Amino acid sequence: MAQAFQATVGDSEFDRDSAVTRRDAGVYDIEFSADWTIFGAVNGGYLLAVLGRALADALPHSDPFTISAHYLTATLPGPAVVRTEVVRTGRTLSTGQASLFQYDEQGTEIERMRVLASYGDLAALPDDVHTTAVPPDMPPIDQCFGRQDAPPPAPGARPVSDPPAIAERLMIKLDPATLGWALGQPSGKGEMRAWFGLADGRDPDPFSLLLAVDALPPTAFELGVKGWVPTVELTVHVRALPAPGPVRVSITTRNLAGGYLEEDAEVWDSADRLVAQSRQLARVRLG
């Protein structure tokens, strides 16, 4: 019997698709396929991972500790260039900036997003943990549901649209308490929780955590908001190297107001460590 291929950190779909090619010092090229898109636009968390890799190459430290991105216009499949700048290098922390550009019809670079980030060495952090936050109260993974488990839509329910291309790259198993939206019965609570991993079984690492915080369905769906909820800004703190195995992502929205909402995400690893925290500001189109 042929051995199933086991993707590993460094040898996986995510690694191949988020890799950048150095063109010059601080300048990196990438060609985006449609594989990591949602409704035609390349996913923001995946883009953050791409720029994160470029910065890891440009800076003397390799792990993002805190990384903020402002999303200017949607990134589409096609060629792109990342231009980085070293802002400051220190003994334990370095800071850098990165911009992603694509090309208009004249070949002029159009900036899609800009990132500011501070990097360090997660493996060098002391292992004292005084976290008072607790993992989300969620069922085990085999009692959570992915796309493949979806029942036929109930009468009057939101029509089941084709899953976004990115969904095939991911293993997402939603907490039953946060999938009412998929059955035409949004809970009215700004919550979304799921077990998360990569479809080929690759273990998590700091860069896949940047993807994880922006890969679940929007909390807006449970709030009965339809349509696109574009991210304006996303800041992620990566606090520890994640243990192997799927992570739990728990997202909360408490301030839907004035046409914007925040999504607060926590990522918990298999060792019950709070490995990443993020907040994004997203625009909501009501009505």
Place this chain on the structure above:
Amino acid sequence: MAQAFQATVGDSEFDRDSAVTRRDAGVYDIEFSADWTIFGAVNGGYLLAVLGRALADALPHSDPFTISAHYLTATLPGPAVVRTEVVRTGRTLSTGQASLFQYDEQGTEIERMRVLASYGDLAALPDDVHTTAVPPDMPPIDQCFGRQDAPPPAPGARPVSDPPAIAERLMIKLDPATLGWALGQPSGKGEMRAWFGLADGRDPDPFSLLLAVDALPPTAFELGVKGWVPTVELTVHVRALPAPGPVRVSITTRNLAGGYLEEDAEVWDSADRLVAQSRQLARVRLG
């Protein structure tokens, strides 16, 4: 009887001290006094307000919606220059970047902090509010305590050091539940709550909110951590124009681990509106 001077937005100590002088297009000068310092370093939230003002002048939109700062080295009293860049202008949102520099002995510019921010028009936002977060459970302001109310230190308590210079610019009345640290009895809970305003009575505005989220004593004090807790990165979302009168600032730390902690701040105005949310990553020196 002479009328007491009533500071207003635009005519107050905070406005005068956070104002920048345009030198060239996108370039602004400021001279920092010692008035807004803590232990000799200029306060990070005040600095964010200064850069925020420069960006408001440089961008076509005037209100910070989401603003992220990476702090590189401490800013000291003395001259400084802010250099801004317009990243993108849109119909409802614009994005800009700003750096703060000071001068070394040769007059070379040394970057102190860099900011990335997206601006809009808060007054133009629709007034639908679906906030599910609730204001912090705190006593009324006359049952909270400021510096002037401090009793003599108890035997064995942390010695009362001179209050930082910035304290004289501010009206901070701490929730009694979060001032155990000042009496030698830290609660062990990562919480800090206070009523907040400016000492001269000026009402809040988006820029003073940037100060408010970084002006309280560190939650680390209640966690029994002594010493400086420098901010690495701070992201603030300003979600609404604040109503007049003091605000309530509620800060929480849930992930003290590996030599870092996060501080999540919420700012509630007198109309019970959640007007700002922030998160900072700070470094902790344990032991």
